[in-house]
Structure formats: C-alpha cells, structure tokens
Amino acid sequence: MYILIINSGSSSIKYQLFPRDSDQPVCSGLVERIGQDNSQVTHEIFRADVAQTLKLDQRVKDHETGMQLLAGLLTRKDIAVIADPAQIGTVGHRVVHGGETLTEPTIITADVKAKIKALYPLAPLHNPGHIKGIEVAEKLFPTATQIAVFDTAFHQTLPEKAFRYAIPDKFYREDGIRVYGFHGISHQYVAGAAMTWLKNPVAKLITIHLGNGCSMAAVSGGRCIDTSMGLTPLDGLVMGTRSGAIDPSVLLYLQQQKGYTAEQLTKLLNKQSGMLALTGHNDMRDISRLYHENDPAAKLAYELYTYRIKKFIGAYTAALNGLDALVFTAGVGENDALARELVCRDMEVFGIHIDIAKNQLREKGLRDLSAGGSSARVLVVPTNEELAIARVCRTLVAEGHPNLESS
Template sequence: MPDDAILVLNAGSSSVKYAVYRHGDEDALTLHLRGQVEGIGAAARLHVDDLQGAVATRELRAGADHDAALSAVLDAVRAHLGELNLVAAGHRIVHGGQAHSAPVVIDAAVLEALHQLEPLAPLHQPHNLAAVEAVRRVAPELPQVACFDTAFHRTQPAVAQRFALPRAYEQRGVVRYGFHGLSYEYIAARLSEYDPAAAAGRTVVAHLGAGASLCALAGGRSVATTMGFTALDGLPMGQRCGNIDPGVILHLLQQEGMTAAEVERLLYRESGLLGVSGLSADMRVLLDSDDPAAEEAVDLFCHRTLREIGGLAAVLGGLDAVVFTAGIGEHATPVRRRILEGLAWLGLELDGAANEAGGPRLTAAGSALRAWVIPTDEERVIAAHTARLAA
C-alpha cells in the first residue's frame, strides 16, 4: 500500500506556506515537498520546491484569494504526490484560547469557536482560519487538524497566567496565553539530543524572528513565557512594540486623540525594530546599516531580550542552558553575541568562533551556563499531530 501524505499549511494575510510529509511505517515522517503562495489578493505566485533541485513558479490569476491559492496548492501537491495518498491537512492556528490545550480535529463547532478568538490575534487568526475555510470548500473530503501556538503553554501554573485584574476578567478569558508554542514544543523534544541535562533541567528558549518571544522550560514543560494575552507582549519585534506601559495606550487615546484602530496599527505594524530604526523591520538590514537609529533598534532588542532572560532565570530558580531558534536566533551572529556576553554573570563563557560558525554549541567546554542554536521545525510538529489525529 502507498504511504500516506500529510499537508501542512501556515496561512497569513497575503501568503500561504505549505509542506507535504510522507507518513510511513512506525509513524516516520519525511519531508516530501514544500513551497508557498505569495501575493494573495494582488499578483499571486505559486512556488513549488520538490526537494530534488527543481523549483517551479507560476502566476495565479490577478487578485487571487485564499480559495484560489489553496486550490493551486492542492493541485500542485497532488501533481507531486506520486504513489502517496493525501489523507489530511494540518494547520498552524495561532490562538486556541482556554479551551484548547492540545491539537484537535476541526469540525463546524471548533471552527466557530476559533473565529471568536480573532480579536485576540488579529494579524494571524483570521488568515489561519481563511485557509481552513478554503480547504473545506475546495477539498471538503480532507480531514483537517488545528495545531495551536498557545497550547504548549497551558502547563504553566495559574500564577504565571494571571493578570492583576478583577477576577471577572480572568473568568472571561483575559489571561496570559503565550505563543510560538509549536516552536517551543519542537525544541523541547529535540533538546535532549544536544544537552540531556538541560532537557531535564532549566532552559530558556529564545524564539527570535519577526515575531519574538522567550519561554522558560522546566524539564521540557513551559512554566513562563514573555508573550501574554496577545502576541504584542514581551520582546520588541519586527513591527510590534512588545511590552509597553498600559498608560501609554491611555495617553495615545486620550491626549493624542488616536482611535482604537490607529493605536492597533501603531502597535502591531509601525513599532518594534521598524519604528525605532525608521528604516526596516528586518534585522539583517539593521545589522548592515551604519545609521545610528538602526544600531539603537538592535541595542533595544538585545537589551530587552537580556532583561527578560534574567527574569525567566529567576522564575526557574537558576539556568542550565539558553537555546536560540527562528530567523534571528539561528542566523544573526552579532545579536547572539551581544545577548550571550550579557549572561557572563551567570557563568556563561562564550566561544566566539563557535558563535561565528552558527553552533550548534555556542559556549566553551567549561561554561557553567551552556548555549545552543537549534533550528526549529514547526511544520514537522504539525505534521506529527495531524498524522496522529486524522491520518
């Protein structure tokens, strides 16, 4: 019998990234195909990488929406399946709310409940769910599974999830949820291959990319994280502000006369590295620039990351390892160096040559605090959960 194939989808407002995994004997997963559709709603283009050296690109019709994009993806996937049998689609869904602490097969009730969470993740949730709706229309026979970025953090103690607000708001779902959970789940599962003592002990994982957060792991379980009720909280990001005094929001509304929509745009799209630098949201551009404002944006990012690692180390009662992952964490050597040099007080001895080489180990052999680079793979996590639930 042919092996099954699992389709993984990560949909944004103007793009859909996808991957296909072969699901063979003993639950083995092998990446078979990957690609993306970019420019949805405008000049949409489909990219297909068969992992054998062939990369194809084709234009979709002008103004193609998510339905057209997903239809093109499914056509491309089926054309490259060979003997494989496509059995399910798994989705990255940013917000699962309080009801979902694990992946779930999507039915009408689940989908409706997830739509209710859109105000909590306005940059992500509507587009994640647009892909689910599109697959339901263009391939209604295909089972779908939702994998949540919030679910991994439901192991946190209540004190780590609670705001100092009247309890009525907590009962209505105003709590710290945390995000990037699929990435943290992958790192937690892989850490023992690099550092068994850290995997069983106390680790801070730094998921640093256009969206950025930190997670404190105790024995591989999330006990605290820097993001909270929404994906705005915590570290400065590419375009998001990170932690901010709530009084600033009141000031913008009451004294600056901004509308709620204007404040939302400011905090989600015009702040972070872009806002501070006035140049770019891309860390690579800032590191290459000699503009003082670009340097100040990088300094702020590193300062806030270092400050938050210190806080998470206190929550853990000490620290055995730090792990860098995602785009900035895996590739921005100067950013890692600045952060790691700031952890010398915890006994970290940086190996400069190893950091320049990209690791995986970044610290000297005798370092009391160890540091690693471990590439994340959220798609593989989604594929595994989808195969378990729906294949």
C-alpha cells in the same frame, strides 16, 4: 496518502507535505513577505535525498493568494509531487490562539472555526489568516480531514502566579483575560530536541523564538513555567511590526490626549511598531545590512531588540533557579549571528559565553555555540513546527478520533 501542514505566520506561509507514515517530507516551501511588493516563494522538492529548488519573485497580496499558489505548485506538471489533490488525506493547520477552550489538537468543524473566529481580537495578525487558510484548504482539498493544532497549548502548564494579571478577578473568571503564550509548538519542539541533545530530561532551558514574531519561554523538564507573550501575541519582546511590552499609560495618553481610537491603537501596536517603527524595515535581513553600514537607527534597533531579550533571560533564570541552556530558534534566531552575539554579550554572570567564531559559521542542524567555560550551553536548534504538527495529526488519525467518522 499524504499529510499537508500549513503554518501561517503574520507575513508568511510555511508548508510541508509528508507521507502519512514518514517524518521525511516530499516537499516544503515558504511564501514570505506577504502583502509586500517584494514577496518571494521558495519551493523545495526532495527526491532520493536530492533537493530541487524553485524560487518565484512575485507579489503575493494576501494569505489566500499564497495558499492558492502553494496548492498549484504541488500538482504543477513539471514539478508535481502529487497527481491529484485527493491524495492529501489530512491537512494540519497551526492556529495561534485557542483560548481556554481549544487546548488540544482537534478536528476542524464549524464549531471549532467559530471559536477561532471569536478569538480574532486576541490574535488580529494571525487567527484571521488561519481561518482563511482553513477555508481555502477546505475548497482545494475537499476530501481531506482538516486538523487544528494550537500554539497556546504548550503554555497551559503555566502556574496561576504566572498566567494571572493583577486586575479584578472577574476579568479572568468571566472574560478569560490571562496570559496564554504563543509559539508553543516551536518552543515545545526545540525544548525536546535540546533535552535529547543534552541527555538531560530535567534540563532548565530558556527557548528564544525569533522571527517576525518573537517570544521566549522558561522550560523546566519539558514543562513551560513562564512565557513572554500574554493575552495576545503583542506582549513581551520587540518584534518585526509589534511593539512588545509597553506602559499601558501610553495607550491611555494617545486615546485621551491625541484622540486615537481603539482600532487605530490596534493597528499602531501590531502593524506599525517594533523594528519597522525604529528603522523603516521589519525584515531583519534588511536591518542587519543597515547595521553593518553603520546606520544609527539600525544600531539602536538591534540594541533595543537584544536588550529586551537579555532582560527576560535574567528573569527566567531566576524563575528556573538556574540555567542549563539558551536555545535560539526560528528565522532570526537560527540565522542572525549579530542578534545572537548581542544577546549573549556581557552575560557571564549567568554562565553564558558564546564562541564568536562558531557563531559566525553558517551551518545547518542543531549546533553548540558555547565557548569554553560556559556553564550554560548556547544552542541553535532549528525549529520544525510542521513536523511537530504532522506527528500530532498522524497520532490523531491513528487513534480514530470520533469526528473522523464523517470525514
């Protein structure tokens, strides 16, 4: 039997298929640039430590199409890794927003799906895609147990002074308006890997997850004490299509003076802002190419993007009262040397010195990019949210969760 992990991002689906008793996947894949004309599917199969890679260039119009495509690849005759969908006993789903009620991994029931749907307004780019992924997975793998693991769970350790907003108390007590934080599965995974590598279980870390969505976390001894995203994944850093932090008066001005509706503002801030608004592109690979071609819009975008990150580093170093390591992760954090260099430039006051030559090397695995004299390590730690979710699913199944009796 196998565990299939589905990790739906705002414009991508990552997946891995694991044997129930192993951390080594039999295949993995990425459906990226969903909804764009240049969508791409990368599917890797691992046999006897040898990887076979299949790339497909075809338009993937939405997450449902992507889910159907990946399911077909698992059983496609020439590259099949399973003979029958019934061999998948568990499907683990990353779910971005669990609110204050869904704070632990849970078997997916009709009630759980209803709660995830109720949180659509707080994660409009993600939770609808998760539900679609869950519903398609239920059809494609009808005998499997579906499990949800929530991105917000790791941030439940935030102290109240960090998660409360300075608005009337009733909005928190009655409506749950507070900082939730996101990318928690990734932040927790890379923080754990960094602490192990540092041989320091009480390390003070700033984890920096940079993908199409971007967030940071201040982690002390494995516990998150602050994070950049807030009530929704919109707050904090500049992202692919999201604005990040913005003066609320901008929204009031657009509403009162320009006639924008709430729906238009939601679309503006979530899908038409960020790097897309600054450059016309939301993929950092395209923007990096333009930067190196001396495109002024790309230059400004990189400076603005990394400046916001630098400000959070300062704030979180103060919150932690020190810093043992910066940890870069996710697609941009792991692969974009320019972004890492600009973030670490002129940060000597925090003991941060990056080795420019090491930073340019395209290596895999955990790596230390620190220059001599750096009191704070500069690490790249590849995230593996799928493995983290698989381990959670394995534990939940092994513990004989009550809901499994009907599975």
